[in-house]
Amino acid sequence: KAGVTQTPRYLIKTRGQQVTLSCSPISGHRSVSWYQQTPGQGLQFLFEYFSETQRNKGNFPGRFSGRQFSNSRSEMNVSTLELGDSALYLCASNDPLSGRNYNEQFFGPGTRLTVL
Amino acid sequence: TQLLEQSPQFLSIQEGENLTVYCNSSSVFSSLQWYRQEPGEGPVLLVTVVTGGEVKKLKRLTFQFGDARKDSSLHITAAQPGDTGLYLCAGPSYKLSFGAGTTVTVRA
Numbered sequence: 311k312a313g314v315t316q317t318p319r320y321l322i323k324t325r326g327q328q329v330t331l332s333c334s335p336i337s338g339h340r341s342v343s344w345y346q347q348t349p350g351q352g353l354q355f356l357f358e359y360f361s362e363t364q365r366n367k368g369n370f371p372g373r374f375s376g377r378q379f380s381n382s383r384s385e386m387n388v389s390t391l392e393l394g395d396s397a398l399y400l401c402a403s404n405d406p407l408s409g410r411n412y413n414e415q416f417f418g419p420g421t422r423l424t425v426l
Numbered sequence: 427t428q429l430l431e432q433s434p435q436f437l438s439i440q441e442g443e444n445l446t447v448y449c450n451s452s453s454v455f456s457s458l459q460w461y462r463q464e465p466g467e468g469p470v471l472l473v474t475v476v477t478g479g480e481v482k483k484l485k486r487l488t489f490q491f492g493d494a495r496k497d498s499s500l501h502i503t504a505a506q507p508g509d510t511g512l513y514l515c516a517g518p519s520y521k522l523s524f525g526a527g528t529t530v531t532v533r534a
Contacts, residue, residue, distance in 0.1 A: 314468070343522070352524060352525070352526045352527060353469075353514065353524040353527075354524075355521040355522065355523070358521065366521050368521065400468050400469075402468070412456075412457045412459065412474050412476070412518055413518035413522050414471055414474055414518075415469075415471065415516075416471070417461075417468030417469050417470070418468050419466070419467050419468050420467070420468050
């Protein structure tokens with residue numbers, strides 16, 4: 311099976327702009343989670359989508375939003391970008407119906423967002 | 427949120443040496459995962475430990491889950507440059523909580 315893919319891999323934006331990141335999960339995986347990774351804060355959970363519904367949400371402001379489509383592909387949007395939003399944004403998928411209830415995540419390579 | 431603390435934060439060793447990375451929490455976990463992340467890539471799942479006292483081996487990597495299921499360790503025997511990376515432990519709840527990670531550098 312093909313792995314998790316994320317586009318674009320790199321993005322440069324300026325403060326105040328908005329950005330949309332895309333994620334295609336592993337075929338058959340219906341859960342998609344998004345994480346933000348920074349040197350200072352490490353890996354932090356943004357939100358999880360399952361069957362087009364946001365199932366869980368981390369402690370991020372409302373500027374961060376997402377959605378999932380019927381084919382399980384997901385997008386994440388950040389509005390009114392701030393310098394502190396510069397980070398590696400990782401998407402991960404898993405199959406909650408696999409019988410292994412350990413929430414094992416399969417990550418994509420990430421999108422490196424730089425806000426100037 | 428279940429807090430996971432990893433130590434050390436950084437580790438630099440010579441090829442052929444052994445190393446151990448620790449993951450500790452005050453909370454009990456039903457299971458614990460270890461991931462390795464290489465520069466420019468996303469984390470890759472190495473192993474999931476489930477039972478207290480469990481030991482799992484993956485080639486030169488040995489993972490142990492504490493008896494009380496509050497801690498775990500990763501031991502690498504005869505480290506190689508290919509083992510270089512960020513090692514992360516994670517505890518599953520409604521969301522996956524990650525430790526800050528240990529950056530391992532193996533010098534040739």
